[in-house]
Amino acid sequence: MENFIVSARKYRPSTFETVVGQQHITGTLKNAIKNNQLAQAFLFCGPRGVGKTTCARILAKTINCTNLTTEQEACGTCESCVSFQTGHSFNFHELDAASNNSVDDIRSLIEQVRIPPQAGKYKIYIIDEVHMLSANAFNAFLKTLEEPPSYAIFILATTEKHKILPTILSRCQIFDFNRIQVDDISGHLNKIAERENIAVEADGLHIIAQKADGGLRDALSMFDQIVSYTNKNLTYKSVIDNLNILDYDYYFKLTQYLTTADVSNSLVLFDEILNNGFDGNNFINGLASHLRNLLVAKDPQTTKLLEVSENIKQKYISQSQQTPVSFILTALNLANQCDLNYKNSKNQRLQVEMALIKMCHIPSVLQLASQPLTNATDNDQIKKKTSLTSAPAPTPAVSQVVPVAAPVTSIPLTNPATSSIPAIPVIESKPVTTPSASIPLPKRAPVPSAKIVLKPSPAAQQNKSAVLIPSLNGIEKKEDGEDGDEPKYITGNDREAFTQEQLLFYWNEYIQIVKEANKINVYTLMVTSPPILESQEEIMVHIEHKLQEDILQNEMIELLNFLRPRLKNFSILVKTKQVVKEVVNRLYTSVEKYQYLVEKNPKLEEMRRRFNLDVSS
Structure with missing residues (x-):
């Protein structure tokens, strides 16, 4: 029975042109060969199965080829190419650093480097998984890597560049291999299927390419597995069943x-x-x-x-x-x-x-x-107004203004084009007086002007386009655009005068609130810095440094929302002023303490001289 060769080996690229998905690497290497600008050391980095070792072998074969094509590709027929393909080339050495990572292995490699090539121009040394070398092995390799013989070229390959010493990285030309795109992998698998006479579905190849996560070798391994499973009839269903993948249809x-x-x-x-x-x-x-x-x-x-x-x-x-x-x-x-x-x-x-x-x-x-802008509260209010207006009024004993029902007009609450809610009838009223003399009604206390404010409904917390509910509570909330969760200042039209005593009273109430809330920084600041009433619209708080100002600013919204309605003045603002307190010099040394005492009582100096006392002791 013929020996089976897996697709990853059977269809391994042998020229730069056949490398899949790494055109930026192969193009640079071909130009370096064409211009005779080959570096002494290369470092190929990237995920597994993307072509690092393959490109290293192609580069090793190409630079020793004696009959390069016009596209800077190896001919594959000269003596150097044939010996390389059959594995008998003396100019090519490959070392697996995962199992040969000691200092002795590197020293043996350095000894081989000293021998010039007997045939061909270069000797190429490929060290795979170079990050597995020990620190001592790296150090032993440094000098040779920095100043190798003119005929020696080192190609290092690794999947973990961060584990390599910076001294090694600085001596190499670094090439970063990309993950191969899904379309490139599926296209390559389709070409192999055509050569092997395998029936495939494009969706199935795409699933394999996605599962491979950018690694062509993994994709080829899965391809071989599914081809064996389906007896050369690769379908989308067979791929998701074999690889245990959730179907798109789910x-x-x-x-x-x-x-x-x-x-x-x-x-x-x-x-x-x-x-x-x-x-x-x-x-x-x-x-x-x-x-x-x-x-x-x-x-x-x-x-x-x-x-x-x-x-x-x-x-x-x-x-x-x-x-x-x-x-x-x-x-x-x-x-x-x-x-x-x-x-x-x-x-x-x-x-x-x-x-x-x-x-x-x-x-x-x-x-x-x-x-649209409507809710149960609005409907209840309208129904209440309608019932009050349409209810039979008692016969007045004296003449007064009596509302008389007028024709009903239908006023839609929302845009008819965007709402299916029927228009709600609203009854208009006109004042009519009776023939008898009118008696003036008692005057009412002035009612503060109220503003109809649109405030977000609970649904608006989840969606910016949610319903806005009108509020008649006489306050207005300042919206913050997208930051709908931030607190808002309470504002209004009242501007009543208040005294310093009233301010201190409510200031101390708020101090107790922040104390119960365990806001120690705010509590300390408000206790140590009482407010000063500069004007009916400005409250001044003295602070010592910027940090206190930041603490007060963070608490400002809640503080103003507490003070404004209680002082019945919605125009007040709390401002800060930085003051520099007198610095008290502290006495640390014995000399400083003595001089301080002498200033208080000069006779101490006379006593010290008389008894020949030493202050520093």
Whole structure:
């Protein structure tokens, strides 16, 4: 029976042109060969299976070829190329640093470097997995790497560049290999399938390419495995079954359930996925990736970011057009929160099910948030006004102004084009007087002018386009744009005068509040810096440094919201003024203390001289 050779070896690139997905590397190396500007040492870095060792071998074969093509490729027929391909070349040495990482192994390599090539121009030394060398081996290799013979070229390959000493990195030309794109891997697999007469489906090859995560060697290994499993009939279904991958159709179907608020089918589908052996965490991560792809498919400019086959891409575009952006973003946030809480949860299945239930209710929340400006409170007020106006009024004993019902006019509360709520009748009234003499009514106390303020409803906390509820409480809340969760100043029209005593009274009340709230910094500042009433609109607080000003500024909104309604003055502001207190010199040494005492009582100096006392002791 013929010996089987895996595809990763059988179809290993032999020229720069056949290297997959690393054109920036191969182009640079070919130009270096063409211009005779080869470095003494190269360092190839990148993930596994992207072509580092393959490019090193191609470079070693090409620079010793005696009959280069016009594209700077090895001919493959000269004596040097033939000996290299058969493994008999004396100018090529490959060392696996994972198993030969001692100082003795490097010294043996250095001894070989001293021998010039018997045939050919260069001797090439490839050290694979060079990061596995010990620190002593690196140090023993430094001098030779810095000043090698003119005929010696070193090519180092590693998947972990950060583990290599900086002294080694500074002596090499560094080439960073990229992860191979999904389209490049699937195209390469398709070419191999054509050569091997294997029937394939494009969607199945894309799944293999995505699962390989940028590594061509991993993709070829999976390709061989599935070809054996399917007897040379590679289909999309066989790939997802063999690699244990969740089908795209699951996520497309689940998204349809979520957008239609079908909780039952969503939970049943998740149960089916669990019964097929899939992990809940992988499922929620896959759902997040699916939602991300839907968001990307919204814009034709970002559709190219979808690393899927053309058939699946059209499905994403179609479903993205039917799914609102607000739903996708909210669902993405829920999926992310579920992923963060999954590992720490004792009931992990419930975490995913709760996330799915919340996602099913997203459309209803968005629909409620997008309703026009009306609510039950408004309707109750209108009904109350209507009942009061239309109710039979008692016959007045004296003449007074009596409202008489006028024709009813229908005034819509919202735009008829965007709302299905019927117009609510509002009764207009006109004042009519009786023939008898009018008796003046008692005067009422002046009512403070109120402003109708639109404040966010609870739904607005979740969505910026939510309903705004009118408020007649006589205060106005200053909106902060997108930062809807920030506190707001309470403002109004009242500007009554108040005294310093009233200010101190409410100031001390607020001190007790911050004390109970355990705000020690604010409490200390307010106790040590009492307020000064500069004017009816300005309160001054003296501070000693910038830190105290920052503490007061952080508390300013709550402080003003407390003081303004109690002092009945909504125009007051609290300002700070930095003052420099007199610095008290502290006495530390014996001399300083003595001089201080002498200033108080000069006779001490006479006594010290008489008894010949030493102050420093």
